[in-house]
Amino acid sequence: MALSMLLPRIARATTRANVAPAFRCAAGPLSFARRWASSSSSSSAQPTAEDISRLKHLRNIGISAHIDSGKTTVTERILYYTGRIKEIHEVRGKDNVGATMDWMDLEREKGITIQSAATYAQWGDTNLNIIDTPGHVDFTIEVERALRVLDGAVLVLCSVSGVQSQTITVDRQMRRYNVPRISFINKMDRAGANPTRIIEQIRTKLKLPAAALQVPIGAEDAFEGVVDLLTQKAVYYKGARGEDIVYADVPSHLVDTVQAARDELVATLAEVDDEIGELFIEEKTPTEDQLRDAIRRATIARKFTPVLMGSAIKDKGIQTLLDAVIRYLPDSTEVKNTMLDLDNNEQVVDVVPYSNQPFVGLAFKLEEGKYGQLTYIRVYQGRLEKGQFAYHVKTGKKVKISRLVRMHSNSMEDVDSVGAGEICALFGIDCASGDTFTDGTINCSMSTMFVPESVISLSLTPKDKNSPNFSKALNRFQREDPTFRVHVDSESKQTIISGMGELHLDIYVERMRREYNVDCVTGKPQVAFRETATKRSEFTYTHKKQSGGAGQFARVIGYIEPIDPEQQAELPHEFVNNVVGGNIPTNYIPACEKGYMDGLQDGFMVGHPIVGVRMVLQDGAAHSVDSSELAFRLAAFHAFRESFKASNPRxxxxxxxxxxxxxxxxxxxxxxxxxxxxxxxxxxxxxxxxxxxxxxxxxxxxxxxxxxxxxxxxxxxxxxxxxxxxxxxxxxxxxxxxxxxxxxxxxxx
The missing domain is CATH 3.30.70.240 (Alpha-Beta Plaits)
Structure with a gap:
């Protein structure tokens, strides 16, 4: 690598900024006692040595990938090697038991993960909170909410298919929530396995510096183990289920390959880490400890992803992956999380991840259990104890924590308390996904997750129209899944469900039949069309109505224009008030905006919502007696309608x-x-x-x-x-x- 190319890269300073979308929440009606200042205040209590030690030995990780890359199989092996389960079962196993984390009958029948499932395990002296996420794009919200609350992730890639479409989506989600990741190339036993090509895809398609920490010993049917580039030792996985790790010298035919791969690792790290960059310039060989420290720094800073490899189905490579998770992924104290101080104009303040701080937790996932609603919570700050009271920031309601559990797939373990950095579940809490809870001494809100728009709809009619379970099921599914939406068509009076794809909606229809005993007839799937304007169109519209007594009068003048397509994701529509001179009294301007919003709801060409249109109100006229809010609302609606039809709509x-x-x-x-x-x-x-x-x-x-x-x-x-x-x-x-x-x-x- 040319020195002239390397120096500017080494010189670049990097910072870690939290850019997760903020959840703008109004303060609840409850009056909080302000006993907390800024998290950086010198008066904050110092964490105990015991709490620091606990956090240093805690990892919150997610397993994410494209569909059929082997996420659930990897998780099953992690649970086995950590002693969490005694037997390994496969996703599509012949014993019809199914993987531990795929506990739903539908998941086991279809061989796919539908809901993210949480568990915990211990590897050495480190506790792991693990969430196995779906790979199918229809269930992308499950990945979204998991990555929102995790500190690190394992990105699983197939050794043949490599970076696929959902891999790119998962990468985008990890970047959205600033989640560092380790990459694991799975299925090294498959015909056509080529880890070198996969690493190159990570660099080119994901635009992320990456380098292997291992070299495979053999490939496809001959895959035996790996060579660790840092220790330069061969690692073999022996025993009935690969539980016996055997270290040996590097096979003679791989010595040159290992040295070349180690040089490539050092050169890649030199581009993203100052210390290794200086050693590289001075042509010094970094030690094993220096390399480990650099890999950890660069991984946590999200400037690099270490790549490991193995075959989960053949029980190879999982223990070394667990070692890498502990060595290179951050603990809760090394991750910056922020919240909004609602008593101080939503000022962004840092979360202090220690148990002796005021409690702050985020509800990120809901499930309907046999004992009622099960609410998954990530404790960001403070401690949550059984029997204590928590405050729902959005509503101001005070709730008692009557039962506190840790989840292992669909089984539970009761606990008395959980500290900062932990993931747990509560019963009997009425809330929505993304709500914040505190202990009442602070009034703050965590940022929430990004929810994509639905793209497909279909009508749903229960065969038994008198069944109360129909609406009950739809209400529950909406609370669980923000991407599942329900509305009643104003004209046909049909119930319309919307989601992320055909499979997404099929799963909910099937769950309705199984869990609520409600058979439904579905209509033809309908695509979520939209309407938009393509050119500027001016309007001058007068609304007059006189039928004896006080009439209605309003005049609006202005134009509509298309919004730049690149801005539409952030700004789907906009109303601009440019009226001067009081020709339209200011108290009628909100009514004009409401009329514009009315026009956006149902388009005038095919009846679908209108997007990408800006309405600019320039002038108008009012009558001292006959003008009213209703008159201006109707005037704006009809003005928008007429000008939209003249705007060459598409x-x-x-x-x-x-x-x-x-x-x-x-x-x-x-x-x-x-x-x-x-x-x-x-x-x-x-x-x-x-x-x-x-x-x-x-x-x-x-x-x-x-x-x-x-x-x-x-x-x-x-x-x-x-x-x-x-x-x-x-x-x-x-x-x-x-x-x-x-x-x-x-x-x-």
Whole structure:
């Protein structure tokens, strides 16, 4: 590596900033006694040595990856080697028991993780809180809320498929919540395993400096173990289930490979760590301890990811992965978390992660248990004890902690108290996902998680219309899952459920049948179309109504214009008041904004919400007697409607990133099927005897694709799909949608 390239990189200073989206919460009605100043105040109580020792020996980690990369299999081995379980069961095992963390019947039947599951274990003298997350994009909220409360993560990658679409999504979520990660290349026993290519994909596709800490001994069927680059010792996993670790000298045929890989590790670290960079410039060889310290610093700073490898299904590589988790991922004291001080204009203050501070906890996941609602809480500050009272910041309600448990999948262990940094669960607490609890001495709110918009809807009708369980089930599912939404169509009076994909909604319909004994009939899936304006359109609208007595009068003048598509994620719509001179009294301006918001709800072309439009109010007129809030609200609504129709409006549809993996012999069939569905091919990559095709396809054209893909690839192909953005539909499609909507309106008259 050229010295001129290295020096600027070494010189760059880096800082860690928390950029998680803030949860703006109004203070509850309860009046809190202010006995707490800033977390950095010198008057704060000093943590005890015992508490510091406990936190230094605690790791909160998540296992995340693309679907079918082996997350649950890795977690099962972690539980076995830590002594948490006595037997190993597989995700699709022949014994029909299923993996420990996939406890739902639906998960075991389908062989996928649907809900994130929490557990705890001990490795050496370190306690681990572990959350196994789903890989399917339909359940992305489960990954989102898990990463929100974790201090570190293990990113599992397949040794053949490598970085896939959901891997990129998980990477984005880790960056959103500033979560450091270790990368684990799994399935080293598979045909076509190529860890070197996977590491290069981490660097290029995820834009993250990465280097291997191990070199594999053999590959595919001949995979035996790994060589540790830091100790330069071979590691073999012997015994019936790989529980016996045997260290040996590096095999002679790998000596040169190991030295080259170690040099690459040092060179990569030199780019992201000052100490190793100085040694590299001085051409000194860093010691094992210096390398370990540098890897830990760079990993926690999220400037580097160490890469380990193994095969969970063959019981190889998990113990060394656990060692790396403890060595390189942060404890709770090394992670910066912030909260909003609601008594001080929502000023951002640091959370102090010690047990002798005022209690602050975040409810991040809800489940309906046999004893009522089960609320998962991450304790960020202070201590939570059985029998104490906690305050719900959003409502100001005081609740008693009657039962406190630690979760192991779907089983529980009662505990009397938990300290800062721990994850636990409570019963009998009425709250929503993302709510903050305190001990009442401080009035603050934690930042909450990002919730993506739903992309697909379908109508739902219970066969037994008198069943009270129908609404009960829908209410519960909405509380559990923020991406699952329910509303009643104002015209058809049908119940419409919305979610992240077909599988997402299918799972909830099936859960309704199994858990609530409610059979439902579902309608045709409906895509979440949107409408938008494409050019500026001016309006001058006068609303007059006179029918004896006081009438209605309001005049509004202004224009609407499209918002820049790049800003629409942050600003889907905007109302701007530029009225001067009091032509419209200020007390009527909010009514004008309400009229504009009314117009956004149901579009005028196909009946879907309008996005990406700014309404600018410039002038108007009012009558001293006949003007009212209602008059101006109606005037703004009709003005917006007329100007929108003149703004060359377009219908937008969800555009999905689709990634298809299939044997190379079926590449032509895959490309043909995507082209037939009006997909735009973005990339085609060949991996040994497999091909991976990436494309952008309208969601409306993807229904039934799984069946077609199975048929076109003899059941050997698989695909994943993720929402990317809303994009204009083709003119002929827009015309058809408008005709269909007009026909529907005519039938209702």
């Amino acid at each position: 219908v937008l549809e969800p555009l999905m990133t689709v990634e298809v993996s299939a044997p190379l012999e079926f590449q032509g069939n895959v490309l043909g099927s995507l082209n037939k569905r009006k997909g735009l091919i973005i990339d085609t990559e060949t991996q040994e005897d497999y091909c991976v095709v990436s494309a952008e396809v309208p969601l409306n054209n993807m229904f039934g694709y799984s069946t077609e893909l199975r048929s076109a690839t003899q059941g050997k192909g698989e695909f994943s799909m993720e929402y990317k953005r809303h994009s204009p539909v083709l003119p002929n499609v827009q015309e058809d949608l408008i005709k269909e909507y007009q026909k529907k309106l005519a039938e209702k008259k």
